Amino acid sequence: MTAMLGLNQHGGGRPLRSRPPAGLGWVGQPRLLRGIASRDLTSYAEHLGEHGPRPTLTREALLAQLDAVALAGRGGAGFSLAAKIRSLRSGPDARPVVVVNGCEGEPASAKDAALLTRVPHLVLDGALAAAAALYPDAAVYPDAALDAGRALDPGRVLIAVSSPSVAAAVQRAVAARPDSPRFQTHLLPERYITGEARALISALNGGAATPPGRRVLPSESGVGGQPTLLSNAETFAQLAYLTRVGPAGFAEVGTRREPGTTLLTVSGAVARPGVMEVALGTPLSAVAEAVGAEPARAVVIGGYHGGWLSEQTLRSGPVPISRAGLGAVGATLGAGAVMFLGVDTCALGELTRVAQWLADQSAKNCGPCAFGLPALVQDLLALNGGSAGPAGPAGAAGPVGPVGSAGLAALDRHARMVAGRGACSHPDGAVRFLSSGLAALADEVRDHQAHGGCGRPVQGDLPL
Amino acid sequence: MRTATSHEAAAVGAGSLRIDWTRCDGHGHCAALLPRAITLDDWGYPMIDAAAVGDEHLSDVKRAVSACPSLALRLER
Numbered sequence: 001m002t003a004m005l006g007l008n009q010h011g012g013g014r015p016l017r018s019r020p021p022a023g024l025g026w027v028g029q030p031r032l033l034r035g036i037a038s039r040d041l042t043s044y045a046e047h048l049g050e051h052g053p054r055p056t057l058t059r060e061a062l063l064a065q066l067d068a069v070a071l072a073g074r075g076g077a078g079f080s081l082a083a084k085i086r087s088l089r090s091g092p093d094a095r096p097v098v099v100v101n102g103c104e105g106e107p108a109s110a111k112d113a114a115l116l117t118r119v120p121h122l123v124l125d126g127a128l129a130a131a132a133a134l135y136p137d138a139a140v141y142p143d144a145a146l147d148a149g150r151a152l153d154p155g156r157v158l159i160a161v162s163s164p165s166v167a168a169a170v171q172r173a174v175a176a177r178p179d180s181p182r183f184q185t186h187l188l189p190e191r192y193i194t195g196e197a198r199a200l201i202s203a204l205n206g207g208a209a210t211p212p213g214r215r216v217l218p219s220e221s222g223v224g225g226q227p228t229l230l231s232n233a234e235t236f237a238q239l240a241y242l243t244r245v246g247p248a249g250f251a252e253v254g255t256r257r258e259p260g261t262t263l264l265t266v267s268g269a270v271a272r273p274g275v276m277e278v279a280l281g282t283p284l285s286a287v288a289e290a291v292g293a294e295p296a297r298a299v300v301i302g303g304y305h306g307g308w309l310s311e312q313t314l315r316s317g318p319v320p321i322s323r324a325g326l327g328a329v330g331a332t333l334g335a336g337a338v339m340f341l342g343v344d345t346c347a348l349g350e351l352t353r354v355a356q357w358l359a360d361q362s363a364k365n366c367g368p369c370a371f372g373l374p375a376l377v378q379d380l381l382a383l384n385g386g387s388a389g390p391a392g393p394a395g396a397a398g399p400v401g402p403v404g405s406a407g408l409a410a411l412d413r414h415a416r417m418v419a420g421r422g423a424c425s426h427p428d429g430a431v432r433f434l435s436s437g438l439a440a441l442a443d444e445v446r447d448h449q450a451h452g453g454c455g456r457p458v459q460g461d462l463p464l
Numbered sequence: 465m466r467t468a469t470s471h472e473a474a475a476v477g478a479g480s481l482r483i484d485w486t487r488c489d490g491h492g493h494c495a496a497l498l499p500r501a502i503t504l505d506d507w508g509y510p511m512i513d514a515a516a517v518g519d520e521h522l523s524d525v526k527r528a529v530s531a532c533p534s535l536a537l538r539l540e541r
C-alpha cells in the first residue's frame with residue numbers, strides 16, 4: 001500500500017517512520033502496569049505477589065463498586081460497564097457468558113496485546129470476577145466438571161484474540177493458573193471488523209467474523225444465544241484492580257467524573273513510542289513530554305475511527321485525556337490510540353493512506369461501505385493533487401495544478417452517502433475520522449488545492 | 465464534510481423501514497416502487513428519506529418490502 005497512485009510519498013526511499021509501538025511506560029504511578037519493571041507478571045505467583053488474591057464479589061457488590069467509580073469500557077464506545085451488566089437478559093434459562101475482547105485490529109493500538117502478553121492475569125482475574133458475580137453457582141461449580149471441548153459451561157470465560165502470538169501468550173498464562181478450566185481461548189481472523197462486538201460473537205458462534213444484518217443485542221442473545229457480557233481486555237484489568245483496592249483506592253487518581261487510569265498507545269513523530277498508562281485527566285502535553293514528541297502539526301486520538309486535534313486546538317490550551325476533556329474539543333478517547341503527526345510530514349497524504357486502509361478493512365458485505373469508502377479514497381487522492389508522486393527525482397513530479405473546491409464537494413457528497421449505512425459502525429467511524437481530519441488540516445488542504453501539493457513527503461506517522 | 469444525514473431508516477406505522485445492508489444487492493426495485501421516499505446513491509443503493517415517508521404510505525411501503533428480491537428491505541417493529 002506504500003505505492004498508492006498519486007499520493008505523496010517520500011522521495012529518497014527513507015523507510016516510513018511508523019513501527020509497532022515498543023515500550024511500556026506511564027505518567028505518574030502505574031496501576032495495571034505496576035510491578036512490570038521488576039517482576040515477570042506472566043507468572044501467576046508473581047502476579048499474586050504484586051496484586052494479592054482475587055476477591056469474589058456478589059453481583060450487587062460488584063455493581064456498587066462499578067457505579068461508585070463509573071467504570072467505562074476501554075474498547076472504544078466508553079459505555080458504562082455497570083449498565084452493560086444490568087442490561088443482560090435474566091430469567092431461569094439465562095446463563096450469562098463473559099467474553100474478553102482482545103481483538104485489537106487497529107494498527108495504532110497495542111495496549112490490549114501488551115496487557116494480555118505482559119500482565120495477563122489481571123485481565124483473567126477481572127473476567128473471572130465478572131463471571132462469578134453474574135453466575136454465582138459457578139463459584140462453587142467444580143473446575144473438574146468443566147468440559148474442555150465445550151465453551152458454554154456455566155461460569156466459563158471466553159477470551160477472543162486475533163493475533164496468534166497473543167493467543168499463545170494467553171494460553172500459557174491460563175495453563176499456569178489453578179483455575180485454568182474456567183478459560184477458553186479463541187483465535188479469530190486478524191481483521192479490523194473482528195473486534196466489532198456482533199462480528200466477534202458471530203465468529204464465536206461458528207459463523208463469519210462479520211456483523212449480522214439484523215440488529216441483535218449481545219446482552220439479549222450473544223454466544224450460544226445466551227446473554228453475553230463482552231468487554232475489552234483493559235476493561236477487565238481495570239475491574240480486577242478495582243475489586244482489589246475498592247472504589248476509594250481506585251478514585252485516588254483521575255478526575256471526579258472519570259476516576260482511575262487509562263492505557264494509551266502512543267506512536268508517530270515521537271522518540272519513545274509505546275503503551276502508556278496515565279491518570280484520566282492528564283494533559284496531552286504531559287504525554288507528549290513523556291514520549292519525547294516532536295512539535296506536532298496535528299494529533300490523531302482515538303484511533304482510525306477517532307478524531308484529529310488541529311495545531312490550533314493543541315496551542316489553544318491543555319487538552320485533558322479523558323472522555324469529557326476530549327469531547328470538549330470534538331474528539332473521543334476511543335481505544336486510546338494517540339498519534340503525533342510531525343511538522344515534516346504531508347498530513348493530507350497520511351490521512352489518505354489511512355483512508356485506503358479503512359476501505360481495505362471493509363468486510364464488503366454492505367454496498368455503501370464496499371463502494372463508498374473506495375470512492376472517498378479516490379476523492380482524497382484527487383485532493384492530494386498528485387503533488388510529489390511516488391518516489392522520483394526531486395522536482396520531477398511537479399504540481400499538477402489547482403484542484404479547486406469541487407474536490408471537497410465530492411468528498412462531502414460521498415461522505416453523506418456512506419455515514420450510517422452499513423451493518424456495523426465501520427462506515428460511520430471512517431467518515432468521522434476523515435471529516436475530522438479534513439477540518440483539522442484545512443490550511444494544508446488549501447495548499448494542496450492551490451499548488452497541487454505541500455512539498456512534504458509522507459513519513460508514515462500514522463502507523464498501518 | 466458533514467455526517468448528519470444517515471439515510472438509514474424511516475418510521476412507518478408502528479414499525480421502522482430499514483435496509484439490511486448485508487443483503488441489499490442494489491437492485492433498486494424499492495426506489496422504483498417508492499420514488500419519493502427512496503432514491504439511489506452513486507452506486508445504486510437505496511437512500512431512505514425519512515421525511516418523505518409517513519403512515520399514509522404504509523400499503524406502498526409494504527408492497528415495496530415484499531417486492532425486494534433480496535429480503536433486504538424490512539419493516540421492523
Ligand code: SF4
Nearest residue numbers: 363364365366369422
Ligand atoms: S458496514 Fe462495512 S465493515 Fe461493516 S459489515 Fe458492512 S461492509 Fe462490513
Ligand code: SF4
Nearest residue numbers: 488489491492494532
Ligand atoms: S429492492 Fe431490496 S435489494 Fe434492491 S435496492 Fe431495494 S432494498 Fe436493496
